[in-house]
Amino acid sequence: MKKTSAEMINTNFFGSDFDDFLVEHDILEQTETVAFKRVLAFKIAELMKAQKINKAEMARRMKTSRASLERLLDPENCSVTLITMDKAAKSVGARLRVTLDLNDLESGIG
Numbered sequence: 001m002k003k004t005s006a007e008m009i010n011t012n013f014f015g016s017d018f019d020d021f022l023v024e025h026d027i028l029e030q031t032e033t034v035a036f037k038r039v040l041a042f043k044i045a046e047l048m049k050a051q052k053i054n055k056a057e058m059a060r061r062m063k064t065s066r067a068s069l070e071r072l073l074d075p076e077n078c079s080v081t082l083i084t085m086d087k088a089a090k091s092v093g094a095r096l097r098v099t100l101d102l103n104d105l106e107s108g109i110g
Helices: 018-024 028-050 055-062 066-073 082-091
Strands: none
Touching: 028 066, 028 082, 055 066, 055 082, 066 082
């Protein structure tokens, strides 16, 4: 007898935390990094829009190339340095803050 879609669903994670799923598949850190970069790119783009700063002007303020700015604003590109992130934040009047949370290490995650 063929199983229905509902019967084929793996219930190993039913009712568990999504973070548990990501930890078990060893992709939690990567997922958080990608999410952080996407939020940063979105916030920088929104601040640029609100202040009517075009890409050429933003690159000039950051003292970088348009290509470097495009990498920063690309939510899929995670190879942006902290220096570049900080320059972008300062260029729109913001401050980049990065924290190191030891609580995750103490609870066994990471």
